[in-house]
Amino acid sequence: MKHLVLVFFIFLFCISCFKNYSGRIDIDGSSSVYPITEAVAEEFRIMNGDVRVTVGVSGTGGGFKKFARGEIDIANASRPIKDQEAEAALKAGINFIEIPVAYDGLAVVVSPQNDFVDYLTVAELKKIWEPAAQGKIKSWAQVRQGFPDIPLRLYGAGTSSGTYDYFTEAITGKSKSSRGDYTASEDDNVLVQGVSSDRGALGYFGLAYFTENKNKLKLVGIDNGKGIVFPNDETVTSGVYSPLSRPEFIYINSKSVNKPEIQQFVKFYMEQAPALVKEVGYVPLPDEVYAIAYQRFLSGRYGSLFAKSSTVGADLVALLKADSLSTR
Amino acid sequence: MKNLIRKIKFIDKTFQYLAMAATFFVLIVLCVLIWNIFSNGLLRINGSFFTNLPSRHAERAGIMTALAGMGSLLVITIVIALPIGVLSGVYLEEYGKKNKFASFIEINIANLAGVPSVIYGILGLQLFVRMAKMGNSLLAGALTLSLLIMPIIIVATREAIKAVPDSLREASYGMGATKWQTTSRITIPSALGGILTGIILAVSRAIGETAPLLVIGALVYVPFVPEGPNDQFTTLPIQIFNWTTRPQEAFIINAAAGIVVLLLITFLLNGIAIYIRNKWYKKMRY
Structure with a gap:
């Protein structure tokens, strides 16, 4: 038994000698967004093997709780952030960029x-x-x-x-x-x-x-x-299948936005989403939405589009365009 | 008189059959479970299943990081729980005074062994993850699991020490040995078989735990083997649970294969426990 333990530790030690990583991205939240983010993380790893991306499944609400505590960089969400959740995050000095990633x-x-x-x-x-x-x-x-x-x-x-x-x-x-x-x-x-x-x-x-x-x-x-x-x-x-089609989101922590690995990851996410979303069984958004959403990320537009309105029957393209034109 | 005898014999037989039926019921349930799991999962198990990282493609997904996470978690758990558990057991049995306070502790340890595991998870989340700022790391998970299995180890240690006959201790004292010499050279070695059995059974319980680890924030997609106690981790039961919730049929088969691996590990550990017990009992003929 003691030998086994020793061998195991030596094994761990050996692996640690060969591996090196720069940067980590912690993601948690909704189980419905999980397959999409997992697919993106899996592909991202091929190109950027030295960035550690982990994804958890705490549910949308659980994810936002961790988000507000500053424990994660990105929250997966199958609904927009609620007022109380946004307030809790802001109180902790954390703002967020909201990015729609798919329809379900x-x-x-x-x-x-x-x-x-x-x-x-x-x-x-x-x-x-x-x-x-x-x-x-x-x-x-x-x-x-x-x-x-x-x-x-x-x-x-x-x-x-x-x-x-x-x-x-x-x-x-x-x-x-x-x-x-x-x-x-x-x-x-x-x-x-x-x-x-x-x-x-x-x-x-x-x-x-x-x-x-x-x-x-x-x-x-x-x-x-x-x-x-x-x-x-x-x-x-x-949007013809209304009211039962909903957008899925990721929320980016404002404290992580400037990390190079996060910028790479979000860029990669927006590029790969149309193909990967389809592959894991969800419906991709119109290409335009990914383009506008990525612009919003680059220009650092914080806050939720759905702070006042509901996502039920929402037209994402129109909402995003209107928001990009307005100067907040 | 004859009637009475017949009646008593009837009751006798009925009870026998009832007990037999109960035993077979349990066996059948176990057989159905094992057959179901093995017929689904056995063919899925191959070399790459053990070396692949998690993936969205069921056929490319593997359990390497889950196994490594589980292994490191258990090793750290044992390193923490074993000394504390065994020493507490020895103290309570050999050194502690048998008074009201002792029996109060005894009852509470028995109660602790019965607390639902998710509650240890909540405790671990508050204590280790947040207050001690360990995050969702291996160390936090191992500390939580240690709390979970410590009562089991304490109880097993006490039972094992209790089974050592007093004549052995008295003989040791008779030779002029001190308490420490008696405990370290006579009592603990004689009880070691029982203690080890208890520890292995505790570990095989810890292996299957999912709830407390999910509560403290163990992750699902972890594409790296943990390299130190501060790394994030996932474990096999969590991986299996995630696979069962996927819509694709192929993931359900993956889950079955994962369960086969988990069952085999548990069987192996229980087998080792039985082997040690038998070997030790043969050696220790009082």
Whole structure:
């Protein structure tokens, strides 16, 4: 045993002799942005092997807490920073640059055995998910006339996820306002399993999880008053799949902005994002957005575009352009 | 009378079958689990799985940094927890007075062994990560895990020392040995088998811990092997957990392969524990 320990330490020591690194980038936050940032970090490493990039998964809220404590350089976020979070950061002398990196559509799904639902209106979704529905809306027959009397069983994101925040805001009009009597999980694969085997089930999660489990699930179109729309790359990018497509962000710590490795990393992120975002199952933003966002980074535009407005149904190109023209 | 005998025999048999069914139930659950994991993951395991860095491509992703992180974490944990745990156990059993205060400590150590691990994580986050400003480093993780396994080591040490017959100690005193000589030359060597078994079991518990490490901020994407106690780290259970939450099927297979590796390490450690125990008990025939 003692020899083993000794050998292990010698092993560690030997590796440390050969490795050298200059600069480190600490990233943490949302689990939905994680695959994108991981992909960028992986590619970045090939070119810049001596910069240590680490990525954690503390959730959007957890990431912003660390951000405000100055523990990380970049926060992954699947929703814009909240006022309290921004204030906490500013109090600690940390400002931030907000960069949108991708779109994520939220898929509303039912089981393939479900033969009566093709689409749902936003109003129907609201009727199902609003807090007042708790314990009352229990059958599909209550959702729309003509639906059979089959028990309605709901599956959705856990309360600490950005997906939950966004879905509740988009559907019920208020973030975190949802009924509580549904199967909640932070692990979307659990939701996939639950929905796929239950004829009366209805669930929501990131589009990537539907794409990977197409044969186990049935996608539900969303009618937002302008016709029935199914989520796919085009409808999500163009904003037609409203209100269930959301932007994902990274937030750069103002104290790290001038580090050369951070500047390299953000540049690389913006260059590679269109290809990598697609590869990991998300929807890239229009090229224009990456270009404007990078300009914003270079010129050091702090603050959030969504301090006063919601991201639900937001047109990123228009918002970014308007902001770049204004002189704050 | 005959009826009564029949009835008693019936009860006897029923109980036997019930106990058997319970045992088989546990075995079947274990077999299903192992079969499920191995059939999914075994084929995924190859050389590069152990040497590759984390990756977005499931087939290129490996567990090198997770294994290295876990290994270094455990080594540092043992270095911290072992002396403190064993010495406390020896003190409580050999030196401490058996009074009310001693039994109060005893109860609290037993309680500590039962505290949910995530609570140690919260303690570690506040104490080591923030107040001691260690950040999400190996050292902070190892200190947290040390707190977690220390009660187990203390209890195991005490049990092992308790099992050493008094006649051995009395013989030592009879030869004119001091307390220190008796403890260091007779008691601890006789109890070493039990102590080592306890330590290995504690370590195999620490291996599977994910919750406290996630709380103190262990990361997921760490593309380097830790080189010192201040480096950031990830561990195998965290890597597995991350893989199971990915949408792509291939990552689920990776997770199964990771679980196979983790199970084998745990089996190996438990095997070593059993081996040491048997060997020691044969050697130590009182």
